[in-house]
Amino acid sequence: MKIKNYDELTALEIDTLREVGSIGTGNAATSLSQMLGCEVRITLPEVRIMGYNEAIDWIGGPEAITAGVLVGISGEVNGIMLSVQPLEFVNLIIRHMLDKELASYEELEELEMSALVEIGNIMISTFINALSGLAGIKVELSVPSMAVDMQGAILAVPMAEYGGQTDYLMTIGSNFMIDNREVPCRLLLSPDVRSLNYLLRKLGVE
Amino acid sequence: MISGSKPVVVGIADMKMVNGDAKVITYALGSCIGICLYDPKLKLAALVHIMLPLNMEAGRKNPLKYADTGIRETLKAMQAKGAMKSRITAKCAGGAKMFEVAGKGALGNIGQRNIESVHTILKMEGIHLVAEDVGGGVARTLTFDAATGMATVQSYGKPVKTI
Numbered sequence: 298m299k300i301k302n303y304d305e306l307t308a309l310e311i312d313t314l315r316e317v318g319s320i321g322t323g324n325a326a327t328s329l330s331q332m333l334g335c336e337v338r339i340t341l342p343e344v345r346i347m348g349y350n351e352a353i354d355w356i357g358g359p360e361a362i363t364a365g366v367l368v369g370i371s372g373e374v375n376g377i378m379l380s381v382q383p384l385e386f387v388n389l390i391i392r393h394m395l396d397k398e399l400a401s402y403e404e405l406e407e408l409e410m411s412a413l414v415e416i417g418n419i420m421i422s423t424f425i426n427a428l429s430g431l432a433g434i435k436v437e438l439s440v441p442s443m444a445v446d447m448q449g450a451i452l453a454v455p456m457a458e459y460g461g462q463t464d465y466l467m468t469i470g471s472n473f474m475i476d477n478r479e480v481p482c483r484l485l486l487s488p489d490v491r492s493l494n495y496l497l498r499k500l501g502v503e
Numbered sequence: 504m505i506s507g508s509k510p511v512v513v514g515i516a517d518m519k520m521v522n523g524d525a526k527v528i529t530y531a532l533g534s535c536i537g538i539c540l541y542d543p544k545l546k547l548a549a550l551v552h553i554m555l556p557l558n559m560e561a562g563r564k565n566p567l568k569y570a571d572t573g574i575r576e577t578l579k580a581m582q583a584k585g586a587m588k589s590r591i592t593a594k595c596a597g598g599a600k601m602f603e604v605a606g607k608g609a610l611g612n613i614g615q616r617n618i619e620s621v622h623t624i625l626k627m628e629g630i631h632l633v634a635e636d637v638g639g640g641v642a643r644t645l646t647f648d649a650a651t652g653m654a655t656v657q658s659y660g661k662p663v664k665t666i
Contacts, residue, residue: 365601
């Protein structure tokens with residue numbers, strides 16, 4: 298069977314991935330809602346297959362500072378999952394959990410950092426749990442890791458990791474609606490190309 | 504070739520060449536490396552933004568994505584504009600490790616491998632590396648001024664560095 302690259306997926310396959318994104322993000326929203334003690338809904342999930350520079354434009358330019366929590370996925374499916382947390386999202390979390398507000402990322406201290414890592418980790422784990430249940434696959438997750446830096450460099454991590462296989466970055470995810478406001482917390486799943494094909498087979502398409 | 508005061512932007516897996524009083528810039532180098540190649544006599548500067556150490560693709564559709572083919576392609580383009588390899592010098596920045604991930608093999612080491620590959624290729628091509636700001640764990644924005652041959656590196660929360 299031919300291994301399909303990101304840009305060769307059919308509409309049915311994209312729809313299936315969107316469904317995975319919907320269920321995964323939905324579960325992540327539920328766990329976020331429990332942690333924050335408020336209603337969290339999700340916007341329509343998207344599957345995006347973008348060239349590198351297109352992806353940087355999509356996230357809002359290369360130089361803006363953002364927080365990113367990264368978890369490596371290995372086992373039957375290999376990939377990277379990122380929780381990209383803009384300041385608006387960070388403040389929402391910190392306000393609910395620690396009753397504080399930050400003017401910039403430079404004010405982040407250890408306690409706030411570990412709260413963000415934990416939030417990112419729980420959302421990613423819930424997402425992956427839903428995915429592995431849906432597809433009947435076993436995966437292991439790495440210890441989460443956090444970086445606060447230019448978002449272009451954070452997004453370049455999954456690009457570089459799979460750069461030898463493809464010229465595209467695939468992301469599956471959506472934004473959250475918290476307190477009836479859309480908050481751009483991006484949960485991004487980037488599977489490697491082989492894993493993507495395996496996943497689609499397991500999900501019964503392809 | 505483009506001249507003027509506004510810096511010419513180099514994307515990921517991309518290369519731009521300027522001369523005279525123009526500048527080139529590439530944003531948010533994480534594990535990627537920006538390599539400035541410069542012929543001082545012609546004031547001809549090229550900046551290539553590479554992402555991975557070695558090109559092992561069958562089709563080699565995108566040579567600028569890799570350190571080896573990216574640097575060679577850039578040198579060729581400069582020579583086509585009259586640059587002499589013996590005069591060309593290099594400055595580079597990037598190769599950081601953005602995330603510390605425990606127990607997941609090669610992830611996060613791409614920056615280090617990129618640095619090693621850039622060093623090797625420059626040595627093989629006989630290009631003198633005059634300055635660099637590589638490694639560490641922060642993203643860098645790299646600007647190169649074709650008029651002066653100076654590069655500036657800007658990182659988040661740090662003063663601007665001139666190399």
